[in-house]
Amino acid sequence: MSRLLIIGRESAGLAGLVSGLDRNGFICSVIPYGNGILEEISTRRPDLIVVEMNGYMAGGGVRDWLKEVKRDSRLPVMALIARDRLDGIDVSLDIDDLIISPADNRELVLRIKRLLSKRNGNQGNGELITCDGLVIDLAKCEVMVDGNVVDLTFREYELLKFLASNRGRVYTRDALLNKVWGYDYYGGDRTVDVHIRRLRSKIEDAKRTFIETVRNIGYRFTSGHGPRM
Numbered sequence: 126m127s128r129l130l131i132i133g134r135e136s137a138g139l140a141g142l143v144s145g146l147d148r149n150g151f152i153c154s155v156i157p158y159g160n161g162i163l164e165e166i167s168t169r170r171p172d173l174i175v176v177e178m179n180g181y182m183a184g185g186g187v188r189d190w191l192k193e194v195k196r197d198s199r200l201p202v203m204a205l206i207a208r209d210r211l212d213g214i215d216v217s218l219d220i221d222d223l224i225i226s227p228a229d230n231r232e233l234v235l236r237i238k239r240l241l242s243k244r245n246g247n248q249g250n251g252e253l254i255t256c257d258g259l260v261i262d263l264a265k266c267e268v269m270v271d272g273n274v275v276d277l278t279f280r281e282y283e284l285l286k287f288l289a290s291n292r293g294r295v296y297t298r299d300a301l302l303n304k305v306w307g308y309d310y311y312g313g314d315r316t317v318d319v320h321i322r323r324l325r326s327k328i329e330d331a332k333r334t335f336i337e338t339v340r341n342i343g344y345r346f347t348s349g350h351g352p353r354m
Contacts, residue, residue: 127150127151127152127241128152128153128169128170128171128172128193129146129151129152129153129171129172129173129174129175129237130154130171130173130174130175130178131143131153131154131155131156131174131175131176131177132156132157132158132174132175132176132177133155133157133158133177134157134177134308135157136153136156138226139177142205142227142228142229143155144197145228145230145233145236146233146237148334149230149234149279149280150278150280150283151237151276151279152307154171154199156197158177159174162190162194163194163244166194166200171200172200172241173200173202173203173207173240173241174194174201174202174203175202175204175205176202176203176204176205176220177202177205177226178204178205178210178214178223180205188215188217191220192219194219195219196305197341197345201222201240201241201243202220202221203220203222203223203224203236203237203240204220204222205220205223205224205226205228206223206225206226207225208226211225211326221240222236222239222240224236228354238266240265241266241314242265242266254286254289254290255291256289256335256346257333257335258270258271258333259289259333259335261285261286261289263286266282268282268285268328270293270328275327275328276327277327278325280305280306281324281327283305284301284305284317284320284321284324285324285328285336287301287305288301288345289335289346291346292345292346292347293345293346293347294345294346295342295343295344295345296344296345297342297343298315298317298318298343298344300343300345301317301344302316302337312351317343317344321336324336334347
């Protein structure tokens with residue numbers, strides 16, 4: 126599960142952006158631009174930073190601040206820029222990508238996933254998890270069955286990746302909620318069952334079972350071919 130630190134002023138537009146990212150499985154924290162950002166990054170440990178780069182961030186100190194962030198955290202930075210501010214943006218700013226604000230949610234999610242995928246690949250996490258025709262490419266955040274790409278939601282992908290990375294280990298529903306959804310998620314544990322059912326419908330068939338139900342306990346990833354239960 127990826128954590129985003131969003132730096133910007135509270136507004137209806139920013140609230141809508143955060144809501145959209147939440148629905149796509151990201152854990153978002155919002156802080157204002159100012160002193161203490163580096164400390165917030167250290168405390169919250171985000172995977173990516175989103176910066177609302179409008180008028181109040183157009184000062185000369187932004188360049189130095191971004192250099193500090195990139196030097197100390199080495200995190201990817203996505204800039205949100207209002208269309209009428211494009212001409213005034215310093216092209217030498219140390220950002221990894223930018224998107225026009227207000228942003229299309231689907232495009233924003235895709236761009237964020239691309240940056241996170243590149244970051245994982247640069248960290249040498251480009252290995253594959255394979256099992257009986259199932260391939261999970263951790264660098265590309267891509268899942269294939271028998272060579273065909275499977276369209277998974279962000280949460281389905283994170284759930285599959287977690288279980289497959291811990292093959293054979295049984296996890297309760299509460300444990301999966303904590304590991305995949307996060308400790309601050311307040312939904313019921315049946316959320317796990319719903320996602321498991323959808324995930325199975327996309328990657329399994331009558332001959333192959335990748336996710337096994339352990340009765341009265343939870344789930345585990347297995348290479349067996351038995352019934353799901």
